[in-house]
Amino acid sequence: MNLTLHIWRQKDARTKGKFVIYKVENVHEEMSFLEMLDILNEQLIAKNEDPVAFDHDCREGICGCCSLYINGRAHGPKRGITVCQLHMRHFKDGDSIWIEPWRARPFPVLKDLIVDxxxxxxxxxxxxxxxxxxxxxxxxxxxxxxxxxxxxxxxxxxxxxxxxxxxxxxxxxxxxxxxxxxxxxxxxxxxxxxxxxxxxxxxxxxxxxxxxxxxxxxxxxxxxxxxxxxxxxxxxxxxxxxxxxx
Amino acid sequence: MGWFIRTFYSSIGKKLIMALTGLFLCSFLSVHLMGNFQLFKNDGGAAFNHYSEFMSTNPLIRILEIGMVIGFALHIFDGIRLWLLNRSARPVGYAKNDAAANSTFFSRTMIYSGGIVFVFLAVHLKSFFVEHRVLGSELTMYQSVVQAFHDPVYSLFYVAALVLLGFHLNHGFQSAFQTLGMNHKKYTPLIKFLGLMFSILIPLGYATMPLYFLLTK
CATH class of the missing domain: 1.10.1060.10 (Alpha-helical ferredoxin)
Known part of the structure; x- marks a missing residue:
C-alpha cells in the first residue's frame, strides 16, 4: 500500500517544529508501524536527508519507548498495544497518517518524535x-x-x-x-x-x-x-x- | 495547619474539594427541587409562599445558606483554578486528536457545562433572590415565578441551562466517588446508574416548572 505521512519534524528542543509530508510506497500489511518508519528512514538516508528520529527499543511491546501519537491516538488506533505491535494491516492504501510526539509541558520534544x-x-x-x-x-x-x-x-x-x-x-x-x-x-x-x-x-x-x-x-x-x-x-x-x- | 494546606494544595487535594463540594451541591439540588414542587399544589401559591417565607427567615436555614454559598464558591473557584492548571500542562496541542475514541463528551466539557450553569445561577439569583431578599419586591414569590416563566425566552433559557446541568451531573456525580477513592466492582455500577438517573431526573424535575407555567398560565 501507498501512504502519505504527516510527520512532526523538529531539529532540537529549542527550535520550532513543523509537519513535513512524506510519501511511502509498497508498504506491506505484515509490517509493524515502526518497520514502516524504518523504510521511510532508509529512503531518507539514501537521499542524504536527515532520518526521522523516533524512540524504540524492544519492539515487542514491553519497553514503552515507542511514544507516537498516531492519527489522534496514543500508540495509534488499536487498544492495549504499543506502536511496535501496531501492524499496517489496520491501515489501507492511500491513507493519510498524522504522527506527532507526546504533547505535555513536562515532556519537552528533544528531536522530531522523541520527547524527554x-x-x-x-x-x-x-x-x-x-x-x-x-x-x-x-x-x-x-x-x-x-x-x-x-x-x-x-x-x-x-x-x-x-x-x-x-x-x-x-x-x-x-x-x-x-x-x-x-x-x-x-x-x-x-x-x-x-x-x-x-x-x-x-x-x-x-x-x-x-x-x-x-x-x-x-x-x-x-x-x-x-x-x-x-x-x-x-x-x-x-x-x-x-x-x-x- | 501545614498538613491541611499541603493536602488541599496538591493536585489530589484540589480534586477532593471538587468532589466534596460537588456532592454537597447535589444534595442542595435535591432539597431545592423537592421544595419547589410545592409550586404545583393547586392553592394559588399559598404553600409555596409559606415555604419560601420559611426558607428565608428560619435561622437554621440561614446558617446552612452560608455553607451553601461557601460550597458554591469553592466549587467554582477550585474548578476554574484546576482548569487553568490543567490547560497549562499542555501548552502545545495535537494537530490531530481523536478524544472521542477514549473519553465521553460530558467528561471533557465540564468547564463549559459548569460555566453555563454558573451564568444560569447568576440570572436565577437576580430574578428571585435579589428581587425579594435585597430589593424587597412587592410580589409574592409565587407571583414572581409565574411572571418570570411567562416569558418564553426566559423559560427556554432555563430549560437549556438545565440540559447543561444534566451534562455536568452526568460526569460529575459518578466522578466524585472515583475522586474520593470509591471504585469497586461491587458498588461502582450502582453509583454509575444512580449518577445517570440523577443527571436525568433532577434537571427534568426542574424543567417541569418553567414549562408548566409557560404552557398553562
Missing part, C-alpha cells in the same frame, strides 16, 4: 521503591500474600512507563502512571511499610513536574497499552487521603 520522559523517572526516584531491608532471598511463601492482592498488584506492575496516559489525557496528567506504581508497591507486604511516605513524595514530585490533575475522563485507561484500570487511581486517592489525614 525524565519527569517519570524523577517521580520514581521520589518514592517508587522499597528501601526497607528485607534480607537475602528466603524460602518461597514465607511472606504470605493472598491471591487477589497479588493479582491486583501485578496488574499495576504491568506499567511500562511509556507515558501514553499523560499523552492522551486532556490535562496531561500522570495520575495513572503514579497510581500504577503506588498500587503496585503499596499492596505488597514489603512495600506497605512505606506506603504513606511513598504516596506523599510521589504526588509532590508529580505536581512539581507540572503534570495536570485528573478529571476522571478515563482516556488514560482506554489508551494504556497494558490496560491498567483507573481503579488504581481510586486507590491512589485513598492512599493519599489516608497518608494525609489519618
Amino acid at each position: 520522559r525524565a519527569p517519570l523517572d524523577r517521580i520514581m526516584q521520589a518514592g517508587g521503591y522499597i528501601s526497607a531491608r528485607i534480607g537475602s532471598a528466603q524460602d518461597a511463601n514465607t511472606i504470605l500474600i493472598d491471591h487477589d492482592t497479588a493479582e491486583s498488584s501485578m496488574d499495576a506492575a504491568a506499567c511500562i512507563g511509556c507515558g501514553a496516559c499523560v499523552a492522551s489525557c486532556k490535562n496531561a496528567s500522570a495520575m495513572l502512571f503514579v497510581a500504577a506504581k503506588v498500587s503496585h508497591l503499596g499492596q505488597l507486604p514489603q512495600g506497605k511499610l512505606e506506603r504513606e511516605k511513598r504516596v506523599l513524595a510521589m504526588i509532590a514530585q508529580m505536581d512539581k513536574e507540572g503534570f495536570g490533575g485528573c478529571t476522571n475522563t478515563k482516556a488514560c485507561e482506554a489508551e494504556c497499552p497494558k490496560e491498567i484500570k483507573i481503579t488504581h487511581i481510586a486507590r491512589l486517592n485513598r492512599e493519599f487521603l489516608r497518608a494525609s489525614v489519618v
Whole structure:
C-alpha cells in the first residue's frame, strides 16, 4: 500500500517544529508501524536527508519507548498495544497518517518524535521503591500474600512507563502512571511499610513536574497499552487521603 | 495547619474539594427541587409562599445558606483554578486528536457545562433572590415565578441551562466517588446508574416548572 505521512519534524528542543509530508510506497500489511518508519528512514538516508528520529527499543511491546501519537491516538488506533505491535494491516492504501510526539509541558520534544520522559523517572526516584531491608532471598511463601492482592498488584506492575496516559489525557496528567506504581508497591507486604511516605513524595514530585490533575475522563485507561484500570487511581486517592489525614 | 494546606494544595487535594463540594451541591439540588414542587399544589401559591417565607427567615436555614454559598464558591473557584492548571500542562496541542475514541463528551466539557450553569445561577439569583431578599419586591414569590416563566425566552433559557446541568451531573456525580477513592466492582455500577438517573431526573424535575407555567398560565 501507498501512504502519505504527516510527520512532526523538529531539529532540537529549542527550535520550532513543523509537519513535513512524506510519501511511502509498497508498504506491506505484515509490517509493524515502526518497520514502516524504518523504510521511510532508509529512503531518507539514501537521499542524504536527515532520518526521522523516533524512540524504540524492544519492539515487542514491553519497553514503552515507542511514544507516537498516531492519527489522534496514543500508540495509534488499536487498544492495549504499543506502536511496535501496531501492524499496517489496520491501515489501507492511500491513507493519510498524522504522527506527532507526546504533547505535555513536562515532556519537552528533544528531536522530531522523541520527547524527554525524565519527569517519570524523577517521580520514581521520589518514592517508587522499597528501601526497607528485607534480607537475602528466603524460602518461597514465607511472606504470605493472598491471591487477589497479588493479582491486583501485578496488574499495576504491568506499567511500562511509556507515558501514553499523560499523552492522551486532556490535562496531561500522570495520575495513572503514579497510581500504577503506588498500587503496585503499596499492596505488597514489603512495600506497605512505606506506603504513606511513598504516596506523599510521589504526588509532590508529580505536581512539581507540572503534570495536570485528573478529571476522571478515563482516556488514560482506554489508551494504556497494558490496560491498567483507573481503579488504581481510586486507590491512589485513598492512599493519599489516608497518608494525609489519618 | 501545614498538613491541611499541603493536602488541599496538591493536585489530589484540589480534586477532593471538587468532589466534596460537588456532592454537597447535589444534595442542595435535591432539597431545592423537592421544595419547589410545592409550586404545583393547586392553592394559588399559598404553600409555596409559606415555604419560601420559611426558607428565608428560619435561622437554621440561614446558617446552612452560608455553607451553601461557601460550597458554591469553592466549587467554582477550585474548578476554574484546576482548569487553568490543567490547560497549562499542555501548552502545545495535537494537530490531530481523536478524544472521542477514549473519553465521553460530558467528561471533557465540564468547564463549559459548569460555566453555563454558573451564568444560569447568576440570572436565577437576580430574578428571585435579589428581587425579594435585597430589593424587597412587592410580589409574592409565587407571583414572581409565574411572571418570570411567562416569558418564553426566559423559560427556554432555563430549560437549556438545565440540559447543561444534566451534562455536568452526568460526569460529575459518578466522578466524585472515583475522586474520593470509591471504585469497586461491587458498588461502582450502582453509583454509575444512580449518577445517570440523577443527571436525568433532577434537571427534568426542574424543567417541569418553567414549562408548566409557560404552557398553562
